[in-house]
Amino acid sequence: MNKKLGLGLSIALMTTLLGACGGNSNNNNSAASPTNAAAESASPATESASAPASEETEPVTISFMHFKSDATDGIAKIVEQFESENPNIKVDVQPVKFDDYATLLKTKLASGDIVDVFTLNAGSTTKLYKDGGYLEDLTDQEFMKTFDPGVLAEQATDGRNFIMPLNAGPIAVFYNKKIFADLGIEIPTTYDALIAAAQKIKDEGKTPFALGWKDGWPLGMWLSRDFPSNTVLVEKQTDFFDKLEKGEAKFADNPAAKTTIAHALDMFKYGNKDQLGVDYNGAVDMFAREEAAMMYMGTWPLPDIEKKNPELFATGMGYFPYPFSNDPALNKLEFNPDASIAVNSKSEHKEAAFKFLAYLASVPAANTWVENVKTLTYVKGASTDIAPAITELQPYFDNGQLYNSQVFITTTIDWTTQFSQYVQKVFFNKATAEDIIKDLDDWVAKNHK
Amino acid sequence: MESLKKTIRREMWYILFLVPGVLLFTFAVILPFVSGIRYSFTSWDGISRKLTYIGWDNYVNALQDADLWTVLGNTFKYAIILTLLVNFVALLFALLLDSYLPLRNLFRTIFFLPSVISVILAGFIWSYNYSQGFPRLLANFGVDLTSPLGNPDRALYGLIIIAVWQGIGAPMIIYIAGLQGIPAELSESARIDGAGPLRVFRNVTLPLLAPSVTINTLLVLTGSLKVFDLVLVTTNGGPGFATEVIATFIYKNAFSSFKAGYGMALSMIFFVILVIVTIVQVTIFRKREVEM
Numbered sequence: 011m012n013k014k015l016g017l018g019l020s021i022a023l024m025t026t027l028l029g030a031c032g033g034n035s036n037n038n039n040s041a042a043s044p045t046n047a048a049a050e051s052a053s054p055a056t057e058s059a060s061a062p063a064s065e066e067t068e069p070v071t072i073s074f075m076h077f078k079s080d081a082t083d084g085i086a087k088i089v090e091q092f093e094s095e096n097p098n099i100k101v102d103v104q105p106v107k108f109d110d111y112a113t114l115l116k117t118k119l120a121s122g123d124i125v126d127v128f129t130l131n132a133g134s135t136t137k138l139y140k141d142g143g144y145l146e147d148l149t150d151q152e153f154m155k156t157f158d159p160g161v162l163a164e165q166a167t168d169g170r171n172f173i174m175p176l177n178a179g180p181i182a183v184f185y186n187k188k189i190f191a192d193l194g195i196e197i198p199t200t201y202d203a204l205i206a207a208a209q210k211i212k213d214e215g216k217t218p219f220a221l222g223w224k225d226g227w228p229l230g231m232w233l234s235r236d237f238p239s240n241t242v243l244v245e246k247q248t249d250f251f252d253k254l255e256k257g258e259a260k261f262a263d264n265p266a267a268k269t270t271i272a273h274a275l276d277m278f279k280y281g282n283k284d285q286l287g288v289d290y291n292g293a294v295d296m297f298a299r300e301e302a303a304m305m306y307m308g309t310w311p312l313p314d315i316e317k318k319n320p321e322l323f324a325t326g327m328g329y330f331p332y333p334f335s336n337d338p339a340l341n342k343l344e345f346n347p348d349a350s351i352a353v354n355s356k357s358e359h360k361e362a363a364f365k366f367l368a369y370l371a372s373v374p375a376a377n378t379w380v381e382n383v384k385t386l387t388y389v390k391g392a393s394t395d396i397a398p399a400i401t402e403l404q405p406y407f408d409n410g411q412l413y414n415s416q417v418f419i420t421t422t423i424d425w426t427t428q429f430s431q432y433v434q435k436v437f438f439n440k441a442t443a444e445d446i447i448k449d450l451d452d453w454v455a456k457n458h459k
Numbered sequence: 460m461e462s463l464k465k466t467i468r469r470e471m472w473y474i475l476f477l478v479p480g481v482l483l484f485t486f487a488v489i490l491p492f493v494s495g496i497r498y499s500f501t502s503w504d505g506i507s508r509k510l511t512y513i514g515w516d517n518y519v520n521a522l523q524d525a526d527l528w529t530v531l532g533n534t535f536k537y538a539i540i541l542t543l544l545v546n547f548v549a550l551l552f553a554l555l556l557d558s559y560l561p562l563r564n565l566f567r568t569i570f571f572l573p574s575v576i577s578v579i580l581a582g583f584i585w586s587y588n589y590s591q592g593f594p595r596l597l598a599n600f601g602v603d604l605t606s607p608l609g610n611p612d613r614a615l616y617g618l619i620i621i622a623v624w625q626g627i628g629a630p631m632i633i634y635i636a637g638l639q640g641i642p643a644e645l646s647e648s649a650r651i652d653g654a655g656p657l658r659v660f661r662n663v664t665l666p667l668l669a670p671s672v673t674i675n676t677l678l679v680l681t682g683s684l685k686v687f688d689l690v691l692v693t694t695n696g697g698p699g700f701a702t703e704v705i706a707t708f709i710y711k712n713a714f715s716s717f718k719a720g721y722g723m724a725l726s727m728i729f730f731v732i733l734v735i736v737t738i739v740q741v742t743i744f745r746k747r748e749v750e751m
Binding site for chain 2: 112113142224226284289427438
């Protein structure tokens, strides 16, 4: 009996081992040809020119990994349309939750697992991957010419475009019109007015802000916008983040740090019960059930709210810019690029990948995107009709009262996560604002060793 | 000499069967470990293809890193409380389920069930329970409860509750097996000599159960020192670093902060700590065991 078991086990072991070997050798083959990939990437123009010739070749599959996992259905629709137009190309879509995306992508690339097309955020992350040699230069591609030169310039890395701008959207405060009307609250244009409104709502026994801070990113997203906005626009420390990266500036010398911590405390105070126990979905639920009056968020919960409370979605909710300061002239509408698209420089199916990008840059695909994912897109001529609540922001678009606080952040170190964890200590009186500012400076110093 | 050769020839067969296991261990454990040691002496960011060797800098920085000590404190607090609780509860259940209880097989299955689901799932179920389920249920009785995971003072205990709920299954089975291995005549003769149930447990059952206690504390302690998945899905180290443990700390350094080299150095330090803890624990417990 025992012998048989032993034999069985060793066979099982052998099989796994052999299986693992097979997997390895595949990986080695693909990873062992960086020179080929480099040679190929040197002539992207000729490659795309030869694309029509290879039209009748056998079907290829390209992998597409993205961090818009809450928009999986919408993206599936776009991919379906693309596949029906290009029967020779299959797209293997891999949606990943945003919090895990960076790690997964990095691990896949470092281990030689080739993802042909993937989403990236413009800025420091793109630069890291570009410096690692993983990104194909897209500057000369035909489909890039359909985008606004200003947008291309903003998303360029070292003067060249390695990512294709895709979607963008405002990040502002959703509010419940009924609660605001019942309490006679005007849309606040200054920070003090916002907090006064919150106080009024709280006095009525309602929840002013739906927070969802159990997940890391909602707090981080708010923090990484309130802080740079106050740093650059209110305190006029325009080169703070440059200096921070070089180790020349300190949070202690930036009054905006204290302002942001004070704002965070206000948010926490006027937030829902169990601020750090409820996650993003819980917060959206709370807003959709009309239990909370306001929610600081991008446009992505809109499909969810439409499903949960169509009436609220259609007429009951509005959207106003988050007033980070007490100067109404400064409180413009935060408008950020979201996902941009990159092609892997080691991809074996670049032509197919370029076709996919060209399709994403076309108006029909952009319209499907707008309709289903409910974010705006950079594609010219695409619809802007994402939700009734957004039309309220039209004056801001028309008057160009937009700004992007993310261009202020030039650091590659991830101080946001650290800041959001430290600030939670202040919520529970585990540390004072001074303590955590010192901790932050120590942490930054440690990261420059 | 002749016989030695014969023995070698006879034993060769066994070595052949060892080869797959040894190969697997070499490629899956030893090689990554060795390359990890190499990376720990570099300032690698996890992406770039260049390696810059910086000597012992990572280790020096790590030992001066105040966060490392806080994180180690959290880890040991979690591990020690969990080890004591899991073993106590598992032993209690084992004693109960080893006695002549009606439906004891059903109860054994029920208490073992949480161990079958994955930690990730348990984490999600419990964060939902904590933030939605329990507060709504208890609201009916007028109790106002917030999720322990959202409060730095209680988050670690919130995690321990989940881990106990999930972790008692395997130790319980080991204890039941241990209890069944104890000859009935020993406790019977103790009873005839006039020992009460507590005395029997303390002087007969527990000493004979010592091997099970050793293996269970060892498994639970080393397992809980390495806890990662549960923390990542429930609190991700928050709020305010209250539940940051060494494994998530290493992960965040290596991946989120783009300091793979530093993360490797931290891993090596953690490895040394784990080895020391295990050796100390085994020597202490081995001394107390009773051979039959």
